[in-house]
Amino acid sequence: MSNTPHPYIGFGLGLRTCYFEEILATQPNVDWFEIISENYFVDGGKPWHFLDQIKEQYPIVMHGVSMSIGSTSDINFDYLDNLKKTIDRVQPLWISDHLCFSSLGDFNSHDLLPMPYTEEALNHLAQRLNIVQDYLQRPLILENVSSYLTYQASQMSEWEFLSELHSKTDCRYLLDINNIYVSARNHEFEPETFLDAIPQKAIAQIHLAGHSDFGSHIIDTHDQPICDHVWRLFENFAKTRGPINTMIERDDNFPPFSELMAELDHARAIAPATWSTHDFA
Amino acid sequence: MTSLEQLQKDFVEMLSQDSTRFETHIAAQSGLAPSQRAEIYQNAYRIRLTKVLEQDHEMLGLYLGDDLFEEMVNGYLATYPSCAPSLREFGDRLPHFLSSHDPFKEHGILQEIALFERLLLRAFDAADSDILQFSQLQNIPQASWPNIQFQLHASVQLLTCQYSAVESWQALKSEQPPPSPEIPTERHWIIAREQDKRTGFYALSRCHYECLKSIQSELPFGFVCETAAHHTESEEQGMMQVMELLQKGTELGWFQSDINLLQA
Incomplete structure (x- = not known):
């Protein structure tokens, strides 16, 4: 599967049900919305009623949480069929999921469990990514996850692992800068080292989000405003890069929509001027 | 490994x-x-x-x-x-x-409250489809009625309770204390998505419940009427009950617009 570059479409928001009606009523200045793919693995009702209207007005991208691409269990083709059906209906500009495993056999953790950074895991992921992309007939973007542990077995850093996987498969990443910050704090590395190691052509999208800081460690909750550290990381990273699709992601403790818009506008304001030139080709 | x-x-x-x-x-x-x-x-x-x-x-x-x-x-x-x-x-x-x-x-009421809440969820995102219109009913030739097969909307869920599960759910939702779990006779309910996409539920008579079960089992209208007659005192009363159900169900979107005419 050849990975053609994804179009630059600007600054987006995660589309969540509590904002459906306000979005339709106010048509906010958002360049695109990202949906959680699995929320639309249903036949009808409110989710589709609203999405069908919103997708008439905004570009949509799809972000999954349950593919479990790193699992050593057989690939779940029922899941991929559901995903395909949803892709056909939504017609997203791109799709993404997480570089992790979440299920094994019949058990589903509903969590984004980290992979060990080993040659074995690299080969396993490369093989599975090819199968999935061939089945879906489109590239799959992978997001880095937050982690709270380091495996004894790991042979390289997370950023080396991502770079190696990109070299092997030409895959692209959704870099969640909050997740990088969370992992950096939990594992005591410099987040800039991670960000600097990922080549521009390997990045399709950025997530900006919040977390909960417990002092001794940080938990990636995506239910808080984006903190100053993450804003600074984004600002400094953006200075060194060409335009990358950037999104504010909030998954819980939903604030008034205006607060998310304020975060989106802040991201626009601190990104380089070149990032405001949209190319909707 | x-x-x-x-x-x-x-x-x-x-x-x-x-x-x-x-x-x-x-x-x-x-x-x-x-x-x-x-x-x-x-x-x-x-x-x-x-x-x-x-x-x-x-x-x-x-x-x-x-x-x-x-x-x-x-x-x-x-x-x-x-x-x-x-x-x-x-x-x-x-x-x-x-x-x-x-x-x-x-405590049987617990299982019933849980089931009621599962059915609400199932109705919430069931498949969409066009709903039956009164004009369609008016266009059915009289001789065809016995062999007409109606279809329930995909969101329709039918529930029978031995306890006051739904009444307790309603009371708690309104921040009131729930009634006694015991009820004198079983109660029947229909849960369905309304046209504004909200999920609604209504109490059903035993007769209407059994008629809807007949429709769910894909029985033709003639059999639905027989079911109604069985749960009332006469065929006439049964027919009136069925017509009342059709009217209410059409108003509330319980039936799909696709109706089949079965071969006699």
Whole structure:
């Protein structure tokens, strides 16, 4: 599967049900919305009623949480069929999921469990990514996850692992800068080292989000405003890069929509001027 | 078994069975101990699934109270670890769990409240389809009526209760104390998505319930009328009941626009 570059479409928001009606009523200045793919693995009702209207007005991208691409269990083709059906209906500009495993056999953790950074895991992921992309007939973007542990077995850093996987498969990443910050704090590395190691052509999208800081460690909750550290990381990273699709992601403790818009506008304001030139080709 | 397979197996056993073997895979780092790092994932797993049951079964939670709800969640998680990719399905076996495990099985209303809440969820995102219009009914030739096959809208769910499950759910929703669980006779309910996409529910007479069950079983209109007659005192009364049901169901969107004419 050849990975053609994804179009630059600007600054987006995660589309969540509590904002459906306000979005339709106010048509906010958002360049695109990202949906959680699995929320639309249903036949009808409110989710589709609203999405069908919103997708008439905004570009949509799809972000999954349950593919479990790193699992050593057989690939779940029922899941991929559901995903395909949803892709056909939504017609997203791109799709993404997480570089992790979440299920094994019949058990589903509903969590984004980290992979060990080993040659074995690299080969396993490369093989599975090819199968999935061939089945879906489109590239799959992978997001880095937050982690709270380091495996004894790991042979390289997370950023080396991502770079190696990109070299092997030409895959692209959704870099969640909050997740990088969370992992950096939990594992005591410099987040800039991670960000600097990922080549521009390997990045399709950025997530900006919040977390909960417990002092001794940080938990990636995506239910808080984006903190100053993450804003600074984004600002400094953006200075060194060409335009990358950037999104504010909030998954819980939903604030008034205006607060998310304020975060989106802040991201626009601190990104380089070149990032405001949209190319909707 | 490869080392990656072993690591993932140990991780999953740590989450689902509290096994400690996984900790040997965790590198020592400053700050938190390996056991604390594992615990973050254990807590996240438990919190996430508890939250799903809290959201999907809000009134059941109020009915049970915090302690019993926690006992239920612990028992359910241990008996039915999540196996579907979607969290939407995680609680599907909760009514069965409540009807088959102590101390919940002694209180039949619990299983019924849980089932009612599952059916509300099922109706919420069932398939869309065009709904039956009165004009379609007017266009059916009189001779065809006995062989007409109506279809229920995909969101329609039918429920029979031996206890005051729905009334208790309504009371709790209105922040009122629930009534006694005992009721003199069983009660019948229809749950369906309304045209504004909200989910509604209505009490049904036994006659209307049985008629809707006949339609659900794809029986032609003639059989539906026979069912109605069986639950009333005469064919005429039965027919009046069926017409009343058709009118109400058409108004409320309980029937699909697709109607079939079966060969006589």
